[in-house]
Amino acid sequence: MSHFLKSFLFVLLVFPFVQCKKEVHEPTTLVPKNEIHYAKGFSILNHDGFSVVTVSNPWPKADKSYTYILKEKNGIIPDSLKQFLTISVPVKTIVVTSTTHIPSLEMLGVENTLVGFPNLNYISSQKVRALIDAKKVKELGNNQALNTEVIIDLQPEVIIGYGLDNNNPTLDNLQKNGLKVLLNGDWNEQTPLGKAEWIKFFGALYGKQEKANELFSKIEKDYLHTLEIAKRATTHPTILAGDMFEDKWYLPQGTSWGCQLLKQAQGNYLWAATTGTGSLSLSFETVLEKGKNADLWITSGQFGSLKEMLDTNSHYSQFKAFQNKNVYSFSGKKGKTGGVLYYELAPNRPDIVLKDIVKILHPELLVGYKPFFFEKLK
Incomplete structure (x- = not known):
């Protein structure tokens, strides 16, 4: 996929004192609290007329943080913060570089x-595809080689980028040309609700923090509710995941x-004891030995049918989950140019993903619910 940045601490000292039997207090300024609760990669501190957004973990093991000042109309920025990039909010034009940014905008x-946006075909959102069809969203190439000429011509108020490390010459070049680049590390979050909470990042950019908080609160509430439902399960089906790509099973x-x-x-999940947040790369034989008798199989999304799987690798038929036609995929929901909706929307909506999986594993717990992303392959 075009699949992808600490807090300032302000100490408040209050000195009550008594004079002539009357208590008097010095004027005080409330210490802003971080508005982020699950995400580990950014914080938002709201002040009178401006907000301080700090992205502390834009990629794994990042050795520096990135601070941005979001200035409201008539807001006054303290001298101590003028060293940081300042963006006037709400922003009116934006470039984003990951499909995971699209749902927040919508x-x-x-x-x-x-x-x-780079590689418009990846976008699945119907609303954004309508804008693309109306020629209101420009093609920007790909993330590794963004079309800087087009972006400079567009002059967006802000560009939301992401990086796998500290080496991104294209974003550096855009900044040298006077454009404002903010890093987004949603992809680097390690928890489902942490990923989803990045909607607040976009809420701050658009002066819509209250709406972003409301949207996230609903996602959080539904997610936690489904967690409680799942605890009623009396079985724990064994799960095989992924499939072969070239000569490795991911x-x-x-x-x-x-x-x-x-x-x-x-x-x-049969590989739950392993550590790491990426993918395992194993041989077919290793997976077959451990996963041959798994109850169900959730594929990577490469395939739309069992026949497609067999046509690619006839040995898939050796797995019990395949033999029992208990194989699930999220490849069915696509945008009209082929973008897989799951890659775009799932990180933003863990409440839906969790409900889907609970329905697959324990259908008796969610009577009447039909999975949104996943479907059983035929």
């Missing part, structure tokens, strides 16, 4: 501010985002 109702590591969801849905 949920906040500001998708019409999007003016450019499946999620035991402390990854996807594995957490499988565990919280009361499933027994």
Whole structure:
């Protein structure tokens, strides 16, 4: 996928004193509290007329943080903060670089501010695709080689970038040309609700923090409610995940985002004991030995049918889950140009993903619910 940044501490000292039997207090300034609760990669501190957004973990093991000042109309920025990049909010034009940014814009109702994106075909959102069809969103190439000429011509008020490390010459070049680049590390979050909470990052940019908080609170509430439902499960089905790509079988590591969801849905993921947040790369024989008798199989999304799987690798038929036609995929929901909706929306909506998995593992717990992302392959 075009699949992807600490807090300032202000100490408040209050000195009460008594004079002529009357208590008098010095004027005080409230210490702003961090508005972020689950995400580990950023914070928001709201002040009178401006907010301080600090992105502390834009990529794994980042050795520095990135601070941005979001200035409201008539807001006054203290001299101590003028060293940081300042953005006037609400922003009116934006470039984002990951499909995971798209749902936040849409949920906040500001998708019409999007003016450019790398590889438009990846976008699944119907609202944004309508903007693309109307020629209101420009093609920007790809993340590794953004079309800087087009972006400079667009002059977006802000560019939301992401990086796998501290080496991104294209973003550096855009900043040298006077454009404002903010890093977004949603992809680097390790928990489902941590990923989803990045909607507050976009809420701050658009002066819609209250709406972003409301949207996230609903996601959080629904997610936690489903967690409680899942605890009623009396079985823990064994789960095989992933499939072959070229000569290796890729499946999620035991402390990854996807594995957490499988565990919280009361499933027994066969590689849950491994550590890491990325993918395991194993041989077919290794996976077959451990996963041959798994109760169900959640594929990577490469395939739309069991026949497609067999046509690619006839040995898939050796797995019990395949033989019992108990194989699930999220590949069915796509945008009209082929973008897989799961990659775009799932990190933003863990409440839906969790409910889907609970329904697959324990259908008796969610009577009447139909999975949104996942479907059983035929």
